[in-house]
Amino acid sequence: MRLLLPALLAVAGFVGTVKGHWLGEISHQGFAPFAGANYPVFRNVKDYGARGDGVTDDTAAINAAINAGNPCNRGCASTTQTPAVIYFPAGTYLISSSIKPAYFTQLIGDASSRPTLKATPNFAGFGLIDSNPYYTEVLNWKSQNVFFRQIRNFVIDTTNIPPATAATGIHWPTSQATSLQNIVFNMPATPDVVHVGLFMEEGSGGFLTDLEFNGGATGASMGNQQFTMRNMKFNNCKTAIIQIWDWGWTYSGLSINNCQVGIDMSNGNTMNVGSITLIDSSFTNVPVAILTSWTENPNPATVESLVMENVVLDNVPVAVQGPNGRTLLAGGSTTINGWGIGHSYGSSGPTSFAGPVTPNSRPGILLNNGRYFTRSKPQYESVPVSSFLSVRSAGAKGDASTDDTAALQNAINTAVSQNKILFLDYGIYRVTSTISIPPGAKIVGETYPVIMSSGAFFNDINNPKPVVQVGKSGQQGQVELTDFIVSTQGRQAGAICIEWNLASDAGNPSGMWDVHVRIGGFTGTQQQVAQCPKTPGNPAVNDNCLVAYMGMHVTKGASGLYMENVWIWTADHDIDDAQNTQITIYAGRGLLTESENGPLWLWGTGSEHFVLYQYQFAGTKNIFMGQIQTETPYYQPTPNALVPFPVASALRDPDFQAQCAGVEGNCAAAWGLRVVDSSDVLVYGAGLYSFFSDYSTACSTFDAGQTCQQRITSVEGSATNVNLYNLNTIGTREMLTRDGRRVAWYADNQNTFASNVAVYKSN
Template sequence: MWSPVIFPTLYWPVRLLLTSTECLFGKMFSSLIKLLPLMVGINAQLLDIPVVDELVSSAMLPFEQYVYNTPTESTIPAVAVSTTAAKVQAAAVQAAAADNAYWLADIAHQGVAAFNSNPAGYKVFRNVKDYGAKGDGVTDDTAAINAAISAGGRFGPASRHSSTTTPAIVYFPPGTYIISTSIIDYYFTQLIGNANAIPVLKATAGFVGLGLIDGDQYQNDGNQGWTSTNVFFRQIRNLKLDLTAIPAGTAATGIHWPTGQASSIQNVQIAMSAASGTQHQGIFIENGMLHCVSLLEHSNVVIGSGGWMSDVTITGGLYGANVGNQQFTMRNLVISNAVTAISQIWDWGWTYQGLVITNCQTALSISNGGVGNQLVGSVNVLDSTIQNCPTFVTTAWQSSTYSTGSLILENIALNNVPVAVKGASGTVLVGSAGSSTISAWGQGHKYTPNGPANFQGSFTPPTRPSALLASGSTRYYTKSKPQYAASPVASFVSTRSAGARGDGSTDDTNAIQSALTSAAAANKILFFDQGTYKITRTLYVPPGSRIVGEAYSVIMATGGTWSNINNPVPVIQIGQPGQSGSIEWSDMIVSTAGSTPGAVLIQWNLAANVGSGMWDVHTRIGGFQGSQQQVAQCPTGAAVSAACQVAYMSMHITSAASNVYLENVWLWTADHDLESPTDARISVYSGRGLLVEGKNVWLYGTGSEHHSLYQYQFSSASSIMAGFVQSETPYYQPNPNAANGPYPRNSTLKDPDYSSCLGGNCNSLGLRVLNSKNVIIYGAGLYSFFNNYSTTCSTFPLPENCQSMIFSVEGSTSGLVVYGLNTVGTTYMIVKDGVALAQVSDNLATYAATIAYFTL
């Protein structure tokens, strides 16, 4: 994922400035805003905006405590917090947890970081109590927790370095952990608490730091450690963050979370002060986008690229969530007693599902920037409940040629919400003192299928396929990632104990296949201890399988089985055509090593039971230690070589498949070397992203990037619910382009025919819908930033001509609805059977062009 240019960061989002200002936010530094190049080989212009400097200087005064130097382990004192209340709380928590065993803590931890410089000595699983944390509600555990995270030569934000060689789970047993400064998250880290007795991170009254958990700490030079678009592979789960000891008038944050793909927050609680004048916020995501002066004066921008969040409960605060990112999917946020439940700082596209918001003055604010300069591109809200709030949504939308502030509300239950939507001039949509339902309401540009037409008002929603709905409900079916909290450790089988080595060099094919077969037969859960498991033949996953990884265990395919580009072979085969049953698979990565142009990384054939799926399972193709496709082997500018042809397809949901549920799944062909200190670019080649030919498919928070022919293709598929879907075109195109790349067209798979394109570059499609029916998409971001590694084709507002088209609808497709379509770098946003329906110049918005509503 790419970030074009980033502003030297300041310490608090200018979102907190008055919304009447014309240039509102970026990443903050107290005396300047200048563009810096973060991309190798890309030069950025300098931009100095005095009005921002002045506003920042005044706005920063309440937040000076967030300007802090990185504390070291040796300088954080271990102090006692001797309040009676803290001791009582800790005793109560520990007593309640006495009988709450959790398999993740109890299982033998024998994982190995295969490509670490010292795999035998490196510890993957870390219990914070082994590093001195007490969890007694009295002792300051900050230093011990940070030591557990950092031990073993790992990469923190101060290093500005990523690596796949130092994965870690940092485990919190039940207890109350007193912290006085931020817990600093590291790259490739999972912070996980006991799912049966949620541990508490409790801030002291004098807490200092931007977040009890800081996911990308600001450094002494005023910049975040990592570029947020490149912070991958991390999680926070099963924790409660308690800010209530911090005075209400002191600005404080639960989680600071600038992040990229393959990241998630799940089953987290955040408690804050609800007192008058509270300055607390639960979740803060800024990622520093500058939107300046007017829609016609977008300069280079900074973007973040996430992400997934679910099952988060937030109480109190000025903001429950104060968030901005390129795109995000959030589900089951339960927010109560905040002033504003969700403040949308900025975005290109955002999807909220299953919100429950209670007793807040405003449930959702998307008005940042004000009339004529709104900073929010598009927001979709569905299947949600808003109760006892004076206002549901505040917006600054106006009917114009620009499409910022696009909003779709679908299937929203209101209870005692007098104003459903409030605009700059007053009430736009009336709520009610009692109970009512918003069936479907929106604002923005619409195409039905021709357009654009400005609209603001109610409309008839699409008929949702009954197979996609929860039992007895009008809401879509959802299922959170299984954590097996109620399963004892005896329910698990270790892959390493079954004979696999996971050392990246031993052929583990036979051992893993045996473990898969026997675990399913015995109704056991197969635990992949951390490791890189080399395989040389297809692994068959039988019905009844339940599989969970440790810190993103890797299955790595290599060898002659996948050497023929004209004979694709699956790496992982889920069921066989004609089979039915269930499968659950979570927290793993599927990769290749060496030349494997015939590899289909995941093939799903199973006619599955509802509830079967993949959660936090990703494909990572090239760009990591052990892949044999890093910058030394596959530099940019080199001729296409067989050594850098890495996959035929990332994932294929075949015509035999049904009831396939994907959540937070990222299908990524690497654009840069994850081990490079400079994020050096590489050119590796894969053919296809996600091909869906089956029926009854849920795609929640998915991404597909850098495949040569397409990122998503729905071909003769039916009943698909998707949101948010995100794609990127390969950076090397059009050198070669999609028509002349290393992967020839396969007519059997209905590959796109690029022999004739609309005028312009014929590059990989982000989304192709062919002969499919009943496809409903709640948010899509289809991006093309580069031509042969140059970004001059994607500058805002125009030319936006990296490629001619990026979303193609073809054949007998029917029942297609797309809410919140966002594109970058393409001349035409929607093309139907070779005819352009929508072009960028009619739908300019933020950095991305936006269409609120498209139907066919």
């Protein structure tokens, strides 16, 4: 009788009586300061009538949960004011039309027992989950501005839909700070099937991990500017991946099994795919692993650049197939150590190649069983709710006005002392001095709460202070941080948003997952259109709009840091403005890494719109990067990078006054990537973009000569084993320089919209 009790309770209507993941059990006290006192941040779909019994149509109930509180939905440009977590306990939720999440909304299933979204046979809609609907001929939200979204812990099931009827699991045209995680797509596996698991056609992403696709015509069909995807399994799909278009895409940990084609990057010979980087992956029983339309004289010159490293084949007759069935690389049962197509640079170049690539020399400290180390975001599936401490229960308000410094610090210290996980209920936690995170801390945010600096303590440009400080100098241990934002309010010329001092063991590193720096451009920051409007043509600096000294600083003594889907962003527009109006705010430096020993892993990170640089690695080593993405400030060169932040020699800032002497063009512009006196810095995909000159995009095309800025990537000094795969630049003439000397020129490497260098090795 005991074994039958849960089923009997469900039949009797007592659905949801069996406890599940802690996220469904914890008391939810999240408060959205600008959405009204009664706005519900957390919604359990069963509280809105969903049953999850596999029989009842739960579509209306789920969408009711999404739409509670009047969130940003149809016709709304974007918002940070109405965050939401839509939680699904374990069960099977039958749906007959699309689930349509609102802006700034997360769909989260029980991580300990993934719920299933199962389509009815007569399902109608573009995706069981349609994250960006076509209410008209264009997407509801501009795909390049769809930020801060997650879907995780689901089974997406289209097997009820007839195989020959078009069906899509998830429609996902999104951009930065978004993610899909821990999702299985189940589709029919019949000869006539036309189902697609995942479809995206636009955007500026992004990160995906831990996805499995079973059956279907296509596992994932994708077009987007850039993406990092890791740990993806494809079983019995006709085609595992169709690459519709991209500028740069990094795949790691693909496992493609019993599919007819692994990755189709030919897209019907349209020449729309810029580049793909494929590492640490396997193909098993796949007739053609990679399908491309590349020929010996491509037009443009570097289209469909491809770099593969450490790719295992098992019963794969053709590794790379070109047009008309031509074999470019034979397969078999073997390991591809390194192979590619594109332009290569070293001490000279370019060299056009289609053949072997000398694989990177990989430091053992970055590896786990021969592959680059990875670790998925912890969700604490087996941890009881009693092991969590709520920051609001500990006295913090999160109302964007109260000084929460003491309450937040006390909550962190208490959680560590009691060996508990701190639950950062949604809110905007204003702090007026540094928040210290000691070794042993674990912090989990509820749909991106904000720790926001304010006041004079952070306002001295000559005496910068960290807002959030992880470990103090010399401390050792481990920290886990997930799902929150660090920001600033008003003038904060001395604010270092995150300072990382902690030394962690390389075999058990500390981690940041979905932790973002978001500076300006949202309600509560006092750094919006009203305070910091754009001023094209006017080089004068509004002193009140100096909003941060640095995004993140990994200091010399820090080590063992794993970063995944971390976006360090100085806002270029006001997210809470109805027209997404552009703004001009000044933040000095993006991500500075000075760790003397490493290792650091950066999976799917971005850094944008900082005055001096987006990424700088100085005196460091043992660095892995997967598909980094940058943008230069839109206002430069009016003013240029010489102002308003003075050169700090102790931080090894670029000295544009000296470096630009005798250099033509717009030289004093922010570096996308700068590597100084560092070794073993390995970049597997980089999109370094300069779209604007004084807010005009006229400079960023090939016809215009890519004149937005002169240089964007710099390798300097005693740098060794600094290697880049698929460097993509936009708006820049000198794609890469070594000690101030040009290495790669944009016109030699024309790709789709970007210029591309497939392989660069420093020595």
